[in-house]
Amino acid sequence: MTSYGDTDPVIFPAGAATQTSAAEAAQNEWDAVIVGGGMAGSIVAEQLSQAGYKVLIVEAGPGKDLDLAEYESYLSRFYGAVIKDNQSPYPFNPNARMPRSTDTMPVNPGTPRDDFYLVQEDKYCTDTTFTRVLGGTSMHWEGKALRMLPEDFDLRTKYGQGLNWPLSYDDLEPYYRQAEAELGVAAEVEDQTYLGMHFPKGYVFPMHRMPPSYLDQVVAQGVDGMRVNLADDDYTLQVRSFPQARNGVPNAAYDGGKGFVPVGAVSTSQVEEGERCQGNTNCVPICPVQAKYHAGKTLAKALRKGNVKIVTQAVASKVEINEQNQRVTGITIKNYQSLDSDRYETYTVKGTVYILCAHAIENARLMLASDMQRMSRSKLIGCNLMDHAYLLSWGLLPKPAGTMRGTSCTGGITDLRGGRFRGTQAGFGVDIHNDGWGWATGSPYTDLVELVDKQGLRGPELRRTLGNQISRQLLLAFMIDLLPDKSNKVTVDERYKDALGNLKPVVSLKIPPYTMRGAAFARKLATDIFEKLGAEDRTTYDKDSYSAVEHDGQWYNIVGGNHLAGTHIMGTDPANSVVDHTQQSWDHDNLYLVGPGSLPSIGTSNISLTMAALAFRSSTHIVRHLRAAKAPATVRS
């Protein structure tokens, strides 16, 4: 085996995904078996590998070949796809299906649709998604890397809402820094010190902030200094840069002056690509040059040390439990032959510890399909499903503002993420979308069809009108807090199975009045901002859509944020939570559930950075666990 030094470029070792087979993996006794090769699984694998442990990752998606050609096939599939939604680059896989927003449609209560992956039984449906390929949803995430606010960790104590965490901001702070290094976050401390967020003296982010877009600058001219009164408190708004896990200009002051070396494109052959964002405006669904962090960058590091092996096309189907001592004895996997065939072989893989890192819905689905709710003391597996509730507002600015350029989003308004008003209504962050009205209306294609087919524009007039209209688009996306609620949940039902006979997730997610009060306020704020900017409000909501929610006699459309969390929340005891503060299962000693499912609340932060910080934190506990388990004379504390 080739050994790699710290200064070597991070690339996948040749044949990384084929170094072991499912049959071979099942013959071995691993220190740790990890389910899911996404962000959480890759971080834990890399950390355990560094501590010298032998790790097996089982991944449901394909990944036979980790070379640049495979990555570029994603890009080519996106270019050629008629539907360019956030799953469009990734191949349809009947054996490990994923939800697509295009599959979402309203159903009549009591008659769920079974033809798509997420089974939903309510009139309101979520169009949220997650991705089941190697690298997980980090392949299509946008890359916003916000920390949670200190007040998010004790919302119940402070405002009488939601749940407290068994951890504080300060407990997690060192791990946030570790996550910011791993993901390569570009930001300035001076921009991110607000609403109580604090950093150790002298800390700088690995890279300087992404330059704010011209559109951000135009919006800032109207927004900066705007005053808002909410629940008797005054707030002054400003456009602020978002921290992003995207390669920019390294900060020479990082790590006490050692600086930071960004990780570019990873593949089995080194390519000079991805070391700095080029402005492809395509973070979602795929960064063409890998300037955006994806879990492959961590996985490549994990795999090249030789302690970590991966089996792809292996869908975890059952967690095997010894009912006498409640310990996990193995994970049953279905190793399918190809994407075109439902033929598979069944194996059981065994380790000292088991770590489920398959994301909120799949972790819950797997545990429920393994009948683990019966053994759970809290009965909360699958409960408290959360996702940010997105309300979109869009307007036409008076002058061209350069829309459709830059990273998907460089700036927004964060002043209403926290405050005393959270006692009665949800906080929110506001994204200024550099990609225009696309999410809301399907622009710029809809503009084209409108002008060509309906207005009959031709030639120079068509060309000029398109430029003038689209470059003036402003979309504000309000990302609104959704509190944990036991009735929002993932369940399974024997009636709904996928091609391999695995139970499909049945999802029920309702938007409560607390969140809708935030939405109503957000809508009002949007109209104030548009007025201030001289923008024409073009927002319309469709009460017949699957995403329609009524509040105070008004209809709104609340769309999914792909920030799924909460299905195995962490807490202080086995009666109120599924895992403890280390993400160890209360009910099964050698099982860890690492991922956004452990979050007891999501506040107004995109969940990935917090999930990554928790994965680093849990890794230290898992290392301790393994040390104790491998030294039989020592009793585990």
Added chain:
Amino acid sequence: MTQGTTAEEKLRKFVKFSATVTGFSEFDLWGTGQAETYYKTAVNQEGPDAIDKAMASDPTAVPADPVVGSIIKLWYVGVWYGLELAGRMDVAAWTAPGRSGAKPAVPDDSQPEESQPWQAVSGQHQAGEDRAHASDGRKPLFVVSPDAYTEGLLWRAIGAHPSGAKAPGYGSWANPPTFENYQKEEVS
């Protein structure tokens, strides 16, 4: 081929006509590398007579020959929208990058056909997109090729670049937009 116009002459005529209706120069259109493919696509979908008729029509007439709209959209975004999908905003939205949401109601034969020869690799169909095209061989909705997407004229018209390709470079987004020489509107 000695009778009538040669294939090359027909193609030149198509590009000349396309320049008039798109607002881009013949030079720009040839530069996309898509001219021949687009001409073939239009002829295959609507037949040579319909294309000749459209090219002879007054493109500013109301209502215009519907084939003209399909040709313009082809150049602008690389998608063939069949005549029956003209004016369908829901279908347009469905095909745009960055859009999420439920698929619109379209006739069965308008289901996107993604199994182009360049994509004829097993397992690449997306969910719900494996329906056959219409029985007469016409396909009302498809992206002509991955290159057709990145060569779309729309992006140039709006002072941008195709989402996911032809990136303008780090930090370029901080500057005011430029619209080549066609944009008269004042920016700042």
